[in-house]
Amino acid sequence: MNTDVAPRLGGWQQTWRLAAAAAVGIPTWLCVGVLLRWQEADPGSWFRVGDPLVALCCLTALLWRRRFPFAVALAVAIASPASALATGAALLALASLSARRRPVEIAVVSSAFVAASQFAVGLYPGAEPPAALWVQLAFPALTAGVAVAAGLALGARRVEVRSLRERAESAEREQAARAAQARALERNRIAREMHDVLAHRISLVAMQAGALDHRSDLAAEENRVLVRGIADGSRQALEELRDVLGVLRAEPDRPEPPQPSLDRVPDLVADARASGLDVTLTTTMTGTPSDVTGRTCYRIVQEGLTNAAKHAPGTRVQVTLEGSAGCGLGVSVRNSPATETGPRPPASGFGLLGLTERVGLAGGELGHHPTPDNGYVLTARLPWPDPAHERNT
Known part of the structure; x- marks a missing residue:
């Protein structure tokens, strides 16, 4: 599966992840030091200087793991076996790369981590490697497997969260579209009812008013008929307008007034x-x-x-x-x-x-x-x- 679901991290999220990686490496580094003392071997300058410097470089490189995930993870995987203090950085790099859920990249970086661990044993004096090769490969492979499993689980969780977020956003957009459509339909219904009710009455009133304006030869009785028609038409238009507004403002369970019929x-x-x-x-x-x-x-x-x-x-x-x-x-x-x-x-x-x-x-x-x-x-x-x-x- 080739998906990149890594979200952008804020400053505090970046800080606590690096701090957690350093915190994981410190006990490992101390355990190695105790083991060397127990074997009565001198830790040497590499343990006191080289190991912390490698760990610092690995932690610093992790700052760019979002921009160059594969390159950073590969570099940290190769360098971290030389430093017990960089154990947490290696786990974080593998987990971060695995969260992208790209099998080829995960396989390459994991193999590089296991292979590099075979050349780092000689850096610690007094640490005799076991005789069996599978024993030498088992521990780094197990460490890489744990980091990869954690990263895959995190990536799956991110995919699920993103899917749920997209569904929620899609549902909100659909709800907004349905609401806009309902408002448009309601406006059209109101406009249609207003036109059907008022346009007829107002047109008749306008026609009668036009006759009064253009006909100067009308008798007094004819003028009174037209004026009375204008008054009656205006009153009926107001009554019908009130009926339409009453329907629009009515409660859902309130019966509507009778509609015109044939x-x-x-x-x-x-x-x-x-x-x-x-x-x-x-x-x-x-x-x-x-x-x-x-x-x-x-x-x-x-x-x-x-x-x-x-x-x-x-x-x-x-x-x-x-x-x-x-x-x-x-x-x-x-x-x-x-x-x-x-x-x-x-x-x-x-x-x-x-x-x-x-x-x-x-x-x-x-x-x-x-x-x-x-x-x-x-x-x-x-x-x-x-x-x-x-x-x-």
Whole structure:
């Protein structure tokens, strides 16, 4: 396995690791000195000077083990057998390299450590090497094996910790993405409801106000009718806005107010007609569709009338509803070219965009395009399953 999982160490972590390596070497160095005294052999200048200098060089080299792990570990493994005080440095170097979990590097450094230990015995006078070669190799091999096992365990632990950290970070990112998506969906829902509720009323009010502004030949009674229509439309817009805000602020277990349905389409057409829009409703349906289909149909007609009032003042609008169970529900809102001139509100396109999403969620298809006579038509096809056929299947 070829993975490098060694983390960057802080100053205090580096210090205590080197201190621990030195602390491990001191007892070994003292034991060698006691053994030499017990054998009545003079430790010599190497034990008192050379051994500590080699250990100091090994500990100093360990400062760069993170930047040059293989080179430092190999150098320390070759030099440390010549110094009893450098035993801890050799263990730390082998363990640090083994934590990287690279078998080839571990094998090379371990072999170098065992081989170098065979040439260091002669540095200590009075220390007679055993006769059997396997005995001479067993102790350094066992020491290297312990260090390698500790390093592999540390590397496995680091891999596990890193994996858990990545999983936690991934879960946090996914949670943040889901929260952002939920906020976006909620904003879209609020915007769609606001548009469906307010755009129709405000468009009718704007159309009536425009008539007051551009028609100077209206009688007093006609002016009063338009003013009363503006007042009623504004009041109804405020009431519907309050209803929408009430739904958005309601508790989860609080029932929502009744949603518009198919049977309210005639009222919608009547309101538009009372506001001055020339609207004709033609219905050739047999039966009653589901609530979702009826509510979507209501929103389609509402959007068509709103666009006609905003962008084609003085037009004639034909609303057609046709269909039956098993054949689907067809909705068409067609308006003729505009006959009145004046400033037009800007077209945002968000109404048709939200309506397309609403129709798609209901399983239908929406279409809209200009007609050859410069009018406009909004069409939709909504599903209307046959309950009898569903029961039979």
